[in-house]
Amino acid sequence: MNNYSGFGRIILTVVMAMCLRIAPWPGFLTNINPDWILLVLIYWAIAVPERVGIFHAWTIGLLTDVLTGRVFGQYALAYSLIIYVCLLLHKRLRQFPLPQQGLFIFFCLLFTQILLFWLNSIQHPTQPHASFWLPIVTGTLFWPPIYTALRRVRLSRRTQ
């Protein structure tokens, strides 16, 4: 199995996550739209740490910055820090049962959101609405389905 055989799938899933990230959700769903890109990245970092590195996370973060019109480097910084932690702990994380992984994901998303809030408030004072923190909860709830779906994507490659 050569080193780049599954790379297309990783890119494809990340692109799908980007689509979900900017899709126009109706009404209240906009506020609870989780950070799909980060969830997908975390999965790939845990599952195939030899393929997804900090540089990939940084590049995808930079693209996310452009995609969502943020200040340059905001998501790049957050994603590379999270992926760094995931790469450090990937062996342990694989052994965790799903609820425990969910707890880890919760703290990852919380850290990202706090970092983004902090970076935003440096630029201009912001008073976030309470629902600013809701994507963390929905992201954690979406972790099991994402985990199983991406696992299926990854394993279907193995069988070919």
Add this chain to the structure above:
Amino acid sequence: MALLITEYRSHRLDSLRATLSVAVDPIKYLVNLPSVLIEQTAYSVSSYSTLKSENIRLRKEQFIDKTRLLKFDSLEKENIRLRALLENSFKLGEQLLIAELLSINMAPYEHIVVVNKGTRFGVHPQQPVLDANGVVGQVFRALPFSSEIMLITDPNHAIPVQVNRNGLLTIAVGSGQLNRLNLPFLPNNADIRPGDLLITSGLGGTFPSGYPVAVVDDFTPITNKPFVNITATPKAMLDRNRELLIVWGDSSPVSLTTKPKPTPEASVLRPNNQSSGSGLVGEAPAKTDRKSAESRLTRKAPAGAQTGTDNDE
């Protein structure tokens, strides 16, 4: 990585952003695709009678609008003559570019929309954006294939306005709600009342003067406070429009005494804020810088025509 954030303050990274956006913009169009498809299928399966009745209605509307514009030419000339007597500068009209909204959502809590025209069409930051009813916002960031538009209701946006009835100048600040603007800088005894039309004052230079912005709907004096609570409803349909108009307001200086040429370019004139006497001698309007923009001229709209009909007083 943190270096990137600090470098944000300078505009050196704009070109990098533009390059990266070329890679990312297909995603925006991809996400936009379903809504376009739905719209097109709805259009293609709509019945013959619906199309016919719509056609008739549009024909009537166009007929009425044309009739209204009949006198506009002479009024325009008269206005120029009177302005020349007052030694005042005047702007006739602007170029417009129709841009279509991409149905994507960049970030919650920010009133920023994305349209499908970018720097390749000559769009540049801080251009005013209108729709058929009033001011929508301004171009916030122009990328090669798309540009981001900040709506006037964004909490970070403020627009200089003027009460159409008496010319009272103030600033309308976005509230974060799509149907509301705040006017926080007026004293308790300000002459403003519900129903007043707010138009752009042209101060600040970003927005051309005379376009309708909002209608005042609430006036609550607060005792013991120097400023009054005023809210207004935007005239533009911020959440219902798919087509927006991007305006080129600053094209070339005005020349007052020389007659404007009958060509369409003659109406692309820039307001010259110093109403000096030298403007009367009549320098030829320089129209070299916006050639690319002019080639894409889709339609020109008179500045004063809309305010005249929209004013409900």
